[in-house]
Amino acid sequence: PIQQLAEGTRRIAEGDLNFKIRARSTDEIALLVDSFNTMTEQLNESRFDIQQANENLKKTNIELDRRRNYIETILENIGAGVISIDKKGRITTFNKAAESILQIQSKNIFGSNYRDAFDYSHHEAIRNLIQKMISQKHNFIEEQIDLRVNEDNITLLTNIQVLTGVSKKYRGMVIVFEDLTQLIKTQKVAAWKEVAQGI
Numbered sequence: 001p002i003q004q005l006a007e008g009t010r011r012i013a014e015g016d017l018n019f020k021i022r023a024r025s026t027d028e029i030a031l032l033v034d035s036f037n038t039m040t041e042q043l044n045e046s047r048f049d050i051q052q053a054n055e056n057l058k059k060t061n062i063e064l065d066r067r068r069n070y071i072e073t074i075l076e077n078i079g080a081g082v083i084s085i086d087k088k089g090r091i092t093t094f095n096k097a098a099e100s101i102l103q104i105q106s107k108n109i110f111g112s113n114y115r116d117a118f119d120y121s122h123h124e125a126i127r128n129l130i131q132k133m134i135s136q137k138h139n140f141i142e143e144q145i146d147l148r149v150n151e152d153n154i155t156l157l158t159n160i161q162v163l164t165g166v167s168k169k170y171r172g173m174v175i176v177f178e179d180l181t182q183l184i185k186t187q188k189v190a191a192w193k194e195v196a197q198g199i
Contacts, residue, residue, distance in 0.1 A: 001029045005036060017044040079178070081156075084163070086172040089113045093174070101156070101179050103149050122147055126175065129160055139164070144180065154181045 004021045011019040017040055021033045075082055081098030085091055091114055094106040102122070109117035125145045133141035139162040146155050156177040163171040 001033055005032065008036060008040070012040060012043070017047060081177045081179075082174065083114075084172060084174045085114055087170055089115065091117055092172070098177075101149075101154070101177065102147075119148075126158070126160070129158060130173075133160060133162075152181075154179055155184055156180065 008019050008021050019040060020037055075093065075095040079097055081101045082093055082095045083091060083098050084093035090111055091109050094109060099106050114123055125147060129141055129143055129145065140160060142159040144155060145158050146153060157180050158175065158177040161174050163173055165171050
């Protein structure tokens with residue numbers, strides 16, 4: 001039995017967890033053999049459980065990657081600018097539409113604090129909206145704001161939404177905005193046409 005225990009220890013060290021000691025005995029060695037066989041069974045079961053957990057984890061990761069890619073594709077192809085900021089004020093999302101509207105390259109601002117990334121006049125306008133939202137005790141607000149981008153004045157319909165997790169803890173916020181500048185110009189031109197026709 002002692003020789004079989006030594007052989008079993010070697011086989012288990014090599015990864016063979018199906019090894020069983022068949023020795024028959026009635027003394028303390030029998031207790032040791034039974035304990036050894038129980039240990040190998042438990043190790044085998046644990047290895048199986050770990051393999052199952054790894055398979056499930058792989059499937060979950062594949063699904064999470066698929067969802068992340070899907071969301072990223074949507075964000076990159078919608079016409080509205082989307083910026084998300086974590087609870088420490090760092091920019092975690094900045095899509096192509098946001099780049100185009102604000103004339104800022106996303107590679108220059110990912111991970112940086114919004115105070116450093118944007119012109120003061122930009123985050124002042126957003127901060128005013130956030131303060132208004134907090135004073136009204138809401139988790140979202142939607143308003144029109146005017147910004148100066150390079151040499152142009154633009155009008156944005158801006159929606160700010162507070163991000164909370166399942167535990168309702170604050171996790172940051174997402175800002176979605178659409179450029180209304182051309183639409184407003186078109187409306188003004190149409191209004192002046194009507195005035196001109198009336199005259």
